[in-house]
Amino acid sequence: MEAEGKIIPIRKGTGLNLKSEDLTPEKLKTFSGCETMSDQTAIDTVFAIQTFATILYELMSEQTSKNELKTAA
Secondary structure, X not given: OOOOOOOOOOOOOOXXXXXXXXXXXXXXXXXXXXXXXXXXXXXXXXXHHHHHHHHHHHHHHHHHHHHHHHHHO
């Protein structure tokens, strides 16, 4: 028997701000605690955040698709 991950139902569009702007190293450095970051650290941090967000988005999209298929069956 193949182990299957737990599917967490999400509401479509919840928490998405479609009018938001991209996070930039300059904007990141305006946040409390990030003001003294070097430029390279800020660039690396923004890249890591964007990569992590993309992975989470793809995972949630995949789980939502699987959940919709189970519901339709």
